[in-house]
Amino acid sequence: MRHNLWNDEKASQFTAVASDTPADQALALRVYSSRLIGSDPDLVMHGGGNTSVKVTRRNIHGDEIRVLHVKGSGWDLDTIEAPGLPGVAMDPLMRLRTLDSLSDEDMVNIQRSNLLDSSAPNPSVETLLHAYLPHTFVDHTHATAFLALANLPEAEDAIREIFGEKAAIVPYIMPGFALAKKAAEIFEADPSVECMVLLNHGHFTFGETAKESYDRVIDHTNRVEEWLAGRTGGRTFSCTVGRNRPATADVLPTLRGAIGAARRDHAGAGTALPVVDLRTSATIAEFLERGDLAELSGRGVASPDHVIRTKGRPLVLRQDRLDANAIAIAAAVAEYTDAYKAYFSSQSKRIGGGKTMLDPSPNVAWIEGAGIAGIGKDAAAAAAAADIAEQTVEVMTLGEAAGGFHPIETDDLFDMEYWSLEQAKLAKSKPKAFGGRVVMVTGGGGAIGLATAKAFADLGADIALVDYSAEALDKAVATLGGSAFPVQVDLTSTNGPADAVARTAGRFGGLDIVVSNAGAALQGMICDLDEAEFRRSFELNFFSHFALARAAVDVFRTQGAGGQLLFNVSKQAVNPGKGFGAYGLPKAATFFLVRQLALELGSEGVRVNGVNADRIRSGLLTDDFIVKRAEARGVSVDDYMAGNLLHAEVEARHVADAFVALARAERTTAHVMTVDGGNIEAALR
Template structure:
């Protein structure tokens, strides 16, 4: 059952923070209740709903005019802010109801021309539905219980049994002008209704206050849940520790092999594997349910119309997995060829790759161009298996048909977006950074993340990793371990597979400097220096290479070497010697892995504020030499301090050099004695 989370004090706090303008206060409470809806995945997820409030604001001449604030494109209700509810002059919108038809393109243009602020995002495609309803507050959700109800073959009959005449029932029409008119007509036929059931789509509720509208959303949803016997809803997003995920990197590589060009990115995965997921996969009607379509029309934009289904017998080897992915692509092209000729305008086929998978014994897999997209797909996939199971057992799961599904997936407004945006260079790439909580490691992680990568940080200290992740932001992962331990590399690779499905780039960065003259250094200390500064690099590089070979799409290994590898420093032999061995390791692996398309390169840096080179140490060394800290740190040809972000830029630039392997670049401000040639 859905818990009502409205708190009067919280609503008052939102209003107070908005200032003295009553309209701004109303909008603030609208933001508050919108977030309450958006933060409950069993009410809606990922753009699958919208909210609005009708206010009055002055125009340029000071005349008060009615305004509709409605969710804008690109905003999610769980994190929405006031700018995410752009204001639209309401009077021009109401005039549209007199039209017999209106294209989506003309509707969007007209709505934009009615914005109070031309810089605002596009108002929702369901703006007119909100406008045509007279209530001050309107909420639209895709709640799990309502999706079950909406997709039943006798949904109208059951809706009447639950609600009587309290809900209006709207037949399925694709979102836009026609749906808005139809919903308004249903409302006009009975203005006493508390809300609307949109068959095969979702639920609307409304009220005079934000609380009243939100209360009805929760109340109606719980009435449906109670009828269906859904006393407890399994949380969306269950990720449990799992074994047997070795097939995920293979699947990742195969999907790209079948549907992308040679250098195209592999997809990113998000695995959900709670008990409810496995219970669903054990049903005898999984294949039939997979072919039925998605629970709500907007889901197909993130999930496509059906999952890739893999049984245990399909997971035996790469060729078996590839055959299933190829069959999916063939089916998808056939679907396009059936439906595209019937469309009103020419359509451009989307890539024929799956966007979610049901894998027996493994779980449900979200598949996307990055971790955010994969998570959205996984969320919707989880919700869909719940809807399908309950609906099928309650009378049958019958969502929209193939033509309607195609019309949604190939909606003209979505088609218009194709080719207009350039993805960031590392979109779809998973990057692992060892020593990821340190100065150079975190700077490197930030540099890759800024260009679209999803990052796995590896370091010993969990608290330091947590702090690093808080700076890095969402959609990244961490693995706390000692990289010198025997199984550390395999554990880290498994963490990357569990988090994102595989690995594209390893930045083998972790290390520390052991000081002391070699003739005085104990063998144990020297061996320990080699464990961290050479053997850990070797272990991670070879484990990463094997994972990349499983994917079959190449990859990159980048080493943080050091100028010490070519320019020894006094009393730093225990650091420079393993670093020199690491540079040879880089060259050897470049030779051995080139045939697998794996590039191996390195960065030689010098005198970075990290590790032993703390602020206190710098101050001490500068004083001992009788120079300022600036002069000490800028002791290079350029006379400028080299900082961690400069080293990070070196790693990123190497990763972008697609035809370079076996190369070391120097990031030291200029040191003639450390030059390689």
């Protein structure tokens, strides 16, 4: 059941920071109630909803004009602010109703040309529908319960049973001008209704206040949930989307590699492997055991706009495929892509051509015994597909139990999938250099590790941050905006490196680049060191890197698309310092490991490189240590840190830049890049 979250005190906090004009006060309440709706993803899954408010403003000439503030493209309701509700002059929109037809392109152009702020985002594709309803506040949602209701075979009878004559029923029409006109006509036939249900689509409420419309969103959704519970043996559900992820899943790198191969066949050799986001729960496990799973997989999507993120059907991997081998999984992916190509060919003939086929590989997989996976170009896209897939499981389960799940037909599905306005949502910007690449950084809580993670993340990579310290990890993840995946593990333990790799693959589906950076410097004269301490230094500074590399290579081989290993080697590997033998010796071994791995893995497309850094404020070089070293040399701290040929301090970000440069150097392997500002004694031959 949905909870009504309206709070007058919180609402007043929004109006208090807005100007005193009636328009801005109304817009502030629109922002507040939009956030309430967006805070429950069950209501508006990944852009599956929009809100609006009608106000009066003065234009540059001082004339009063009617303005519609409606959700703009690229904004999420849970975090929306006033700029996310661009204002559009209403009178030109209202005049459009006199037209018999209007192309999507002309509709978008007219909406943009009537924006109050020309730099504002595109108004929602359902702007005209919001405009043509007379109410001040309008809310459009795609709640799970309403999707189950709207896709029933006898949906109209069910809607009448629940709402009587208080709900207007609109047949399925693609969003845009035609839907807006039809919905307005149906509303005007009975203006006493308090909501509209769009068959196979969603729910509209409205009111003269933000609270009235929001109250109806919650009340109506709960009434539908109660009705469904009465027909499904009392089944209730709560929004658990995105909360349940298994720790590991062995099948994911195999699946990722197979789908990656299909994507390369479609888009070219440089195409990144997809990211895979696996979800599991008792509900999902029960669903995957259904005897009618194959038939359900071909039914379609819960809401038409889902198709651009999930495609029209999932890849179904039954246990017999999983128990066979990687060839069987690759064959299943090939069968899926062949079926998609046939679907595109048939539909292209129906519409007379003019469309370019999208990537034919799956965006969702139903994996028996493992869970439901979202598949996308990066973690955000995979998560969106997984979220929608989770919701679809609930919609299908509720719908089938209450009378049947029967969404839009194949022709309508194709028209939505290849609708230019929907495609524009997924093609807003050029992919970043490391978009879709999964990068693991060990020692991620330290200065170099964190700087390296940030450098890769800024270029679009999805980050797994590994560290021994949970506290350091928490701080590092917070610094990165909460987007990195934390892996707290002791890399010197027997299973630590393999566990770190498995958990990363379980979160993202696999692994592309490892930055093996973890380490610590033990001081002491080599002949005086305790042997156990010496061995512990080797465990961390060499053997953990070696074990991590082997675990990563296993994943690289499973994916079949190469990979990268990047090592933090250190100046001590080539220019030993007095009292640092316990650190320099394992680092020298790691230096050799770079060359040996590069020699042995090059033919598999795995590149292996390292960075030889020196005198960085990280780990060994604490503030106290720097002061002592500077005093011992009779120089200032600044002069000590800039004691190189360039007379400039080398920072963690410079080391990070070197790792990124090596990762981008497509034809470079077995190379160690020096980042020390110039130290002839440590120069490599």
